[in-house]
Amino acid sequence: MFLRHRRLDVILATLMCGACGGSTSTVRPACPAGQTSLDGTCVTQQIADYVGCIRATGATVASDNARSLSAAAGVAGATASTQAEVKDKLEKRYATVSDANALEIIRHCASSTSATTAPSGEVVADSVRDFSGAQRQGGWQYGYSVGAGEFRNMSEFDGRRWSVDHTAYWTMIDAEVMHPNGMQAGSPMKREDHVAIRRWVSTVSGTIDIALRLARTGDCGNGATARVIVDGAEKWARTLKPEEHDELTQSIGANVHVGSHVDFTLDARDHDDLCDGSKFIATIKR
Numbered sequence: 001m002f003l004r005h006r007r008l009d010v011i012l013a014t015l016m017c018g019a020c021g022g023s024t025s026t027v028r029p030a031c032p033a034g035q036t037s038l039d040g041t042c043v044t045q046q047i048a049d050y051v052g053c054i055r056a057t058g059a060t061v062a063s064d065n066a067r068s069l070s071a072a073a074g075v076a077g078a079t080a081s082t083q084a085e086v087k088d089k090l091e092k093r094y095a096t097v098s099d100a101n102a103l104e105i106i107r108h109c110a111s112s113t114s115a116t117t118a119p120s121g122e123v124v125a126d127s128v129r130d131f132s133g134a135q136r137q138g139g140w141q142y143g144y145s146v147g148a149g150e151f152r153n154m155s156e157f158d159g160r161r162w163s164v165d166h167t168a169y170w171t172m173i174d175a176e177v178m179h180p181n182g183m184q185a186g187s188p189m190k191r192e193d194h195v196a197i198r199r200w201v202s203t204v205s206g207t208i209d210i211a212l213r214l215a216r217t218g219d220c221g222n223g224a225t226a227r228v229i230v231d232g233a234e235k236w237a238r239t240l241k242p243e244e245h246d247e248l249t250q251s252i253g254a255n256v257h258v259g260s261h262v263d264f265t266l267d268a269r270d271h272d273d274l275c276d277g278s279k280f281i282a283t284i285k286r
């Protein structure tokens with residue numbers, strides 16, 4: 001939890017005042033080539049992306065204190081000349097008060113946004129290569145929604161797969177395969193529609209290419225529907241028929257910013273989750 005310490009409150013109150021009290025805070029200058037505006041100050045794109053990552057990640061894990069971390073990152077970004085310098089400033093500040101959550105975000109974003117300098121065609125995320133038992137590692141989150149509800153993180157990881165509650169629902173995600181849960185009669189599991197969601201929180205800005213590989217792992221039931229949803233907008237959808245065991249490949253493009261949600265979802269189709277395990281792999285390039 002951020003800002004438990006009064007000393008940090010004082011530091012950040014000072015920083016926030018410095019960020020909002022000057023006459024230049026409302027000025028948005030036209031920045032020279034290769035730079036972009038960060039809260040009214042021209043900085044490198046890499047610094048802007050780094051601060052953007054800290055703000056986006058902080059907002060997802062610590063809403064109570066995200067504004068303060070956001071302000072500290074903004075001030076550090078506006079007064080540094082490199083991403084490494086921003087990281088150094090923030091690390092020193094949060095190490096002083098032993099804020100492990102803030103330090104994790106600061107270091108995670110430093111490694112993630114180094115990809116913003118990758119040349120075109122570089123793989124910035126791969127759902128199999130990056131798969132792990134840690135939420136947010138590599139920008140990936142493993143979750144689900146109840147029906148069309150909001151994204152929720154899965155909480156169980158058994159060393160191979162994420163699940164909601166493996167004793168109650170089919171809903172799961174492993175390195176390659178996803179499975180939803182349905183509310184049809186006859187299932188031994190709880191009757192509740194779960195959409196399985198593998199989410200990538202973008203570490204880059206601009207146009208990305210997403211290469212998909214899909215296939216059914218079972219051959220019964222009524223099929224399952226796979227979708228790619230970027231910041232809430234559906235970009236692609238395909239229902240996999242029960243017998244579609246041959247790998248299907250698809251390439252799609254999308255425009256993203258640092259912090260964009262790129263969701264790979266699988267739902268049971270008409271509530272029937274019988275044999276709905278499906279391989280759904282994504283490789284993302286920029």
Ligand SMILES: [Ca+2]
Binds near residue numbers: 221222268269273276
């Ligand atoms: Ca189904």
